[in-house]
Amino acid sequence: MRSFLRKLGWLTRRSGKEAELGEELHFHLEEEAEERGAGGLTEGEARLAARRELGNLALVQENSRAAWGWFWLEQLVRDASYGLRQVRRSRLFSGMAIATLALGIGGITAVFSVFDAVLIRPLPYADADRLVMIWDYMGKADVMTRHNPTPPEWIEWRRLNTVFTDLASTQPGDATLSGDGEPEQVPARKATWNFWSVLGVRPIAGRVFTEDEDNQSMRVVVISYGLWQRRFGGSPGIVGRKISLNDEPYEVIGVMPRGFYFMPSREVDIWMPASFPAWMRRNFTWHDAQIVARLKPGVTLEQARQSMTALSLQVTAKDFRGPHPVIVMPLREEIAGKTQTALIWLLCASAALLAIACVNLANLLLSRGAARGREVAVRAALGAGRGRLAAQFLTESLVLAAFGTLAGLVLALPAMRFLERLVPEAMGAERLTLDWRVLAFSGAAAIGAALTFGLAPALGGSRLGPQEGLRAGGRGTTGGRSHWFQHALIVIETALAVVLLTCGGLLFQTFQHLRNTDLGIRSERLLTFETPLFRYKDFDRRVAFVNAELEKVRAIPGVISAGSINVIPFTNFANATFYRLEGQPAGAVPGQVALVRNVSRDYFAAVGARLREGRFFSASDQKSDSPVAIVNEQFANRHFAGRQELGQRFKFGNLGQKGYWYTIVGVVKPIRESGVLEEARLAVYRVLEQCDQIGDLNAGMVVRTAVEPASVVPAVRQAIWSLDKNQPLARIRTMEEIVDRQLATPSQSSALSGAFALLALLLASLGIYGVLSYAVSQRTNEIGVRMALGATSGQILIAFGKRGLALTITGLAIGLVLAAIAARSMTTLLYGFRPDYTPTVAAVSAILLAVSALACFIPARRASRVDPIVALRSE
Amino acid sequence: MRNDAPSRVELLQGTLDLLILRTLLAGPAHGHAIAKHIQRTSEDLLQVETGSLYPALHRLEAKGWIAASWELSSKGKRARFYRLTTAGRRQLAAEQSKWDAFARAMALILNPADQEAP
Numbered sequence: 004m005r006s007f008l009r010k011l012g013w014l015t016r017r018s019g020k021e022a023e024l025g026e027e028l029h030f031h032l033e034e035e036a037e038e039r040g041a042g043g044l045t046e047g048e049a050r051l052a053a054r055r056e057l058g059n060l061a062l063v064q065e066n067s068r069a070a071w072g073w074f075w076l077e078q079l080v081r082d083a084s085y086g087l088r089q090v091r092r093s094r095l096f097s098g099m100a101i102a103t104l105a106l107g108i109g110g111i112t113a114v115f116s117v118f119d120a121v122l123i124r125p126l127p128y129a130d131a132d133r134l135v136m137i138w139d140y141m142g143k144a145d146v147m148t149r150h151n152p153t154p155p156e157w158i159e160w161r162r163l164n165t166v167f168t169d170l171a172s173t174q175p176g177d178a179t180l181s182g183d184g185e186p187e188q189v190p191a192r193k194a195t196w197n198f199w200s201v202l203g204v205r206p207i208a209g210r211v212f213t214e215d216e217d218n219q220s221m222r223v224v225v226i227s228y229g230l231w232q233r234r235f236g237g238s239p240g241i242v243g244r245k246i247s248l249n250d251e252p253y254e255v256i257g258v259m260p261r262g263f264y265f266m267p268s269r270e271v272d273i274w275m276p277a278s279f280p281a282w283m284r285r286n287f288t289w290h291d292a293q294i295v296a297r298l299k300p301g302v303t304l305e306q307a308r309q310s311m312t313a314l315s316l317q318v319t320a321k322d323f324r325g326p327h328p329v330i331v332m333p334l335r336e337e338i339a340g341k342t343q344t345a346l347i348w349l350l351c352a353s354a355a356l357l358a359i360a361c362v363n364l365a366n367l368l369l370s371r372g373a374a375r376g377r378e379v380a381v382r383a384a385l386g387a388g389r390g391r392l393a394a395q396f397l398t399e400s401l402v403l404a405a406f407g408t409l410a411g412l413v414l415a416l417p418a419m420r421f422l423e424r425l426v427p428e429a430m431g432a433e434r435l436t437l438d439w440r441v442l443a444f445s446g447a448a449a450i451g452a453a454l455t456f457g458l459a460p461a462l463g464g465s466r467l468g469p470q471e472g473l474r475a476g477g478r479g480t481t482g483g484r485s486h487w488f489q490h491a492l493i494v495i496e497t498a499l500a501v502v503l504l505t506c507g508g509l510l511f512q513t514f515q516h517l518r519n520t521d522l523g524i525r526s527e528r529l530l531t532f533e534t535p536l537f538r539y540k541d542f543d544r545r546v547a548f549v550n551a552e553l554e555k556v557r558a559i560p561g562v563i564s565a566g567s568i569n570v571i572p573f574t575n576f577a578n579a580t581f582y583r584l585e586g587q588p589a590g591a592v593p594g595q596v597a598l599v600r601n602v603s604r605d606y607f608a609a610v611g612a613r614l615r616e617g618r619f620f621s622a623s624d625q626k627s628d629s630p631v632a633i634v635n636e637q638f639a640n641r642h643f644a645g646r647q648e649l650g651q652r653f654k655f656g657n658l659g660q661k662g663y664w665y666t667i668v669g670v671v672k673p674i675r676e677s678g679v680l681e682e683a684r685l686a687v688y689r690v691l692e693q694c695d696q697i698g699d700l701n702a703g704m705v706v707r708t709a710v711e712p713a714s715v716v717p718a719v720r721q722a723i724w725s726l727d728k729n730q731p732l733a734r735i736r737t738m739e740e741i742v743d744r745q746l747a748t749p750s751q752s753s754a755l756s757g758a759f760a761l762l763a764l765l766l767a768s769l770g771i772y773g774v775l776s777y778a779v780s781q782r783t784n785e786i787g788v789r790m791a792l793g794a795t796s797g798q799i800l801i802a803f804g805k806r807g808l809a810l811t812i813t814g815l816a817i818g819l820v821l822a823a824i825a826a827r828s829m830t831t832l833l834y835g836f837r838p839d840y841t842p843t844v845a846a847v848s849a850i851l852l853a854v855s856a857l858a859c860f861i862p863a864r865r866a867s868r869v870d871p872i873v874a875l876r877s878e
Numbered sequence: 879m880r881n882d883a884p885s886r887v888e889l890l891q892g893t894l895d896l897l898i899l900r901t902l903l904a905g906p907a908h909g910h911a912i913a914k915h916i917q918r919t920s921e922d923l924l925q926v927e928t929g930s931l932y933p934a935l936h937r938l939e940a941k942g943w944i945a946a947s948w949e950l951s952s953k954g955k956r957a958r959f960y961r962l963t964t965a966g967r968r969q970l971a972a973e974q975s976k977w978d979a980f981a982r983a984m985a986l987i988l989n990p991a992d993q994e995a996p
Contacts, residue, residue, distance in 0.1 A: 009940060023948075024932075027909065027958045030951075031928065034910040058929040066933035 086402030104407025107360030109414030111353040112445040129203025134334040170296040171198040182247035188733030191273035209242035209257035220278040228261040230272040361456040368460035370777040400457025408449040500763035501818025507760035508843035514753040523674030525611035529738035530712035555722040561710040566606030571703040597685040617669035630693035632665035679745040772858035787871040796867035807859030899970040906961035
C-alpha cells in the first residue's frame with residue numbers, strides 16, 4: 004500500500020525523476036572513470052572503459068524506470084499509440100487488415116447472437132434444465148413416429164411415475180374473444196392446473212387456477228402480457244374482469260410476465276383450465292396433449308427415459324394398438340429443434356472464417372515484419388529486449404483487432420436482422436441485440452484473433468538480431484526460415500475455405516432441392532385464413548355456413564376460386580385416424596393411420612392439386628349413406644399397388660359398425676399436409692357434406708386470387724362479417740408465407756454458409772496472392788541474376804506458378820477430407836435429402852483452382868517480367 | 879589475461895538485494911560506492927553489474943526498504959545517497975536468516991564428512 008502511494012507520488016514528478024536518474028548514472032560513470040584513471044589509463048581510455056563496463060545505458064535507464072510505476076501499463080499506452088500511428092501511416096495495409104477482421108468478427112458476432120438467444124440464454128422457467136417433454140413413440144404407425152400423448156396417459160403417468168416431481172399437460176384450444184371491439188381469434192391453450200408449478204413461473208398480477216377450478220370446469224383464464232397490453236391497454240383492473248370467450252363469460256384471474264412463452268408457440272395469449280371431460284379421461288387414442296415434466300433432484304435424463312418407457316408399456320398394455328414406449332426430450336432441445344444443428348454448424352463456419360482471416364493477417368504481418376526488419380534491428384540496437392519487441396508487435400495487433408471489431412460490430416447488426424428468422428417458432432419473434440454477452444463474446448474473439456494472428460509475427464519479428472537486420476543494408480531480410488511457416492498457413496486457410504465451400508455447396512443443393520420439391524399444390528397467390536365454427540353448434544349449420552362463406556368470397560373481384568379444408572396444408576400433422584379396408588377384420592387395424600382432411604367440393608381446383616386417377620369431388624357428391632373419398636398416392640401405393648384402386652372401400656376404424664363405408668373415386672398426387680419439410684404420408688380426403696359428424700372447430704379457407712393476395716383481405720373480412728358480424732378471421736397468411744417460414748432454417752443457413760464460403764474463398768485467394776507477390780518482391784534480385792544467367796521468363800513464370808499451385812492442391816486435398824468428415828456431422832441439416840457430392844466437390848475444386856491460378860499468375864507474371872538490368876542495378 | 883584474473887562468482891538470483899541492504903547497514907552510500915564495497919569485501923569474487931545495480935536500487939526504493947537523498951560525496955560532488963529504512967532493517971534481518979539457513983543446508987549436503995565423523 005505504501006509502495007502504491009510512493010509510486011503515485013513519483014508519477015507526478017516524472018521529468019524530475021528522469022533528470023535525477025541521468026545525473027546519478029553520470030556520477031557513476033565519472034567515479035568509475037576516475038578510479039580507472041588512477042589505475043594508469045589515459046582519461047579518454049578510462050571514460051571508454053567505464054562506459055563499456057556500464058553496458059547498454061538506455062537499457063539500464065529503462066530497467067530502473069521500471070521500478071518507478073506501473074511500467075507495463077505505460078508501455079501498453081505507448082505501444083498502442085505507436086500502433087495507432089502505424090495504422091495511419093500504412094493505410095492500405097491497415098485497411099485490408101481491418102476489413103478482413105471485420106468480416107471475420109462481424110460474422111461470428113452475428114451468429115453468436117442467435118446462438119446465445121436460442122441455446123444459451125436461460126429459458127423463462129425456474130431451473131429449466133430439469134424440464135423435459137414426453138411423447139408417445141409409435142414406431143409402427145404410418146403418419147409419424149412421435150405422437151402427442153393422451154389425457155389418460157397423463158393421469159396414469161402422474162399417478163405411477165417415480166422420476167418426476169410433477170407432470171403438466173396442455174392441449175390446443177383456440178378461443179374467440181368478442182364483446183368489446185372487433186371479434187378476435189386468439190391463440191389459446193388448455194392447461195392443467197399444475198402447469199405453472201411444474202414450470203416454476205408465477206403471474207405478475209393475480210393468480211393461476213387451482214386444482215378444484217380445473218376439475219370443476221370453472222370459467223377462469225390466465226392471459227398473456229401481450230394480450231393485456233394490446234386488448235386491454237394494460238388496465239390495472241384486469242384481474243377479476245369478465246371477458247367473452249367463444250361466446251361464454253370467463254373471468255380473468257391472472258396475467259403472465261412479459262417474457263413468458265411455452266411450446267408450441269410464443270403467441271399463446273390465453274390459458275384456460277384443461278378440465279378433461281370424463282370421456283377424454285379414458286380415451287387412449289385422443290392424442291393431442293403436450294406433456295412437460297420436471298425431473299426429481301438427482302434423476303438423470305437416462306434414468307427418466309428407462310423408467311418412463313417401462314411405465315408406458317405397462318400403462319398402454321391394454322391398448323388395442325399394442326403397448327408403446329415414450330420419448331423423453333430435454334425442453335431446450337424441443338424448443339430449439341433443428342435450429343440447434345444449424346446454429347452449431349454456422350458457429351463453426353463463422354469460426355473457420357475468422358480463422359482464415361487470422362491466418363491471412365498473420366501472413367500479411369509476417370511479410371511486413373520482415374520488411375520492417377531494419378526498424379526492429381535499430382530498436383534492438385538501442386536496447387529493446389526480445390520480449391519488449393514482441394510485446395510491441397502484439398500491441399499493434401491488438402490495435403488492429405480493436406478497429407476490426409468495431410467495424411465488425413457495424414457489419415453484424417444488419418446480419419442479425421437477417422438471422423432473426425432462424426429463431427425457432429416456439430420462441431417467437433425474438434429481437435437479437437448486441438447485449439453485454441454478445442459484446443463480451445466478440446471482445447474475446449477479437450483478443451483471441453489478435454493473439455492468433457499477432458503471435459507468430461511478433462515472435463518472428465523479434466527474433467532478428469541487430470547485426471543481422473542492419474547488415475542486410477536496408478533491403479529488408481529474406482527470412483528464408485519463415486517460408487515453410489507461411490506456406491503452412493496458406494495450406495491451412497485453403498483447406499478451411501474448401502471445407503466451407505463444400506459444406507456450403509451441400510446446404511445450397513439441399514435448399515434448392517427443398518425449394519423445388521413438389522408440394523402438391525401451387526402456392527403462389529393463395530391466401531389462407533381460418534374461421535372458427537364454434538358459433539354453429541350442429542353439423543349441418545356448420546356446413547351451410549362454410550358454403551355460404553365460400554359463396555361470398557368467390558364473388559369478390561380479384562378472387563379466382565375459393566375452397567375450404569379443416570387443416571390448412573403444411574401447418575399441422577394432427578387429425579390422423581385409424582381406418583380399415585373392406586375385407587380386413589372389424590375394429591381398428593394397428594399401424595393403419597391416415598391423415599383425414601375434410602374439404603369443400605372445389606378445394607382441389609382452388610389449390611391446384613393434380614389428379615392421378617379417377618375424379619375430384621363434384622356437385623353430385625351430396626350428403627349420403629354411401630359417401631366417396633379421394634386418397635393420396637401414398638395410400639393407393641400402400642394398399643393397391645398394381646391393382647385398381649378406384650371403387651375400393653374403407654371405413655374409419657374407431658367408429659365400429661356406425662361408420663360409413665367410403666368408396667375411393669380418385670387418387671390425388673401427394674400434398675405435404677404435415678409440413679413442407681415432411682415427407683407426404685397417407686392421407687384421405689372427403690367432402691364436407693359426407694363427413695360422419697366429426698365436427699372440426701375451425702374451417703381453413705384457401706382463396707386463389709388474380710391480384711396480390713393481401714389486397715383482397717379487407718374485402719374478404721367484410722364479406723364474412725356480412726354473414727355474421729361476430730365471426731372472427733384467424734391466422735391470415737399467404738401460402739407463400741407459410742412455405743417461407745418453414746424453409747427459414749434451410750434458407751437462412753444455406754445463404755449464410757454460402758456467404759461465409761465465398762468470403763473464405765476470397766480471403767484464401769488473397770492470401771495466396773499476398774504471399775507470392777511478397778516472395779516475388781523479395782527475390783527480385785535473385786530473379787534478375789537467374790535471367791542474366793539465361794533463364795527464360797517462361798521458366799520463371801512456371802517456377803513461381805508451380806509453388807502457388809502446389810500449395811493450393813495440398814490445401815484442396817486436406818480440405819476435401821475434412822469436408823467429408825464435416826458433412827457427416829450435418830446430416831440433419833440435409834432433411835433426408837442425399838445430395839450428390841460429386842458436382843459439389845468438382846465445382847469447389849474447379850473454382851478454387853481457377854481462383855488460385857489467377858492469384859498465382861499475377862505475381863508470377865510480374866516475376867517473369869523482371870528486367871535483369873533494373874533488378875541488378877537496384878543492388 | 880582474463881584467465882589470470884581471480885575467477886568471478888555469478889550472483890545468485892535475488893542475492894543482490896540482500897547484499898545492497900547489508901552494505902547500507904554500515905551507513906549511507908551512493909551507487910558506485912556500494913558496488914565497490916561489495917567487490918572489495920568479497921575479495922573481488924563478486925562483481926556487481928552496473929546494469930543490475932541501479933534498477934535494483936530503484937526497486938528497493940519503491941518497496942520502501944531504502945531511501946534516497948542528494949548529498950555531497952567525499953570528493954565534494956553531488957551524489958545520490960541511499961540509506962537503510964526501518965522496514966529495510968526488518969527485511970535485511972529476514973533475508974539474512976533465510977540466507978543463513980540456505981547456506982547451512984548447502985554446506986551440510988556438500989560437505990557430509992563433518993557429519994560422518996563420530
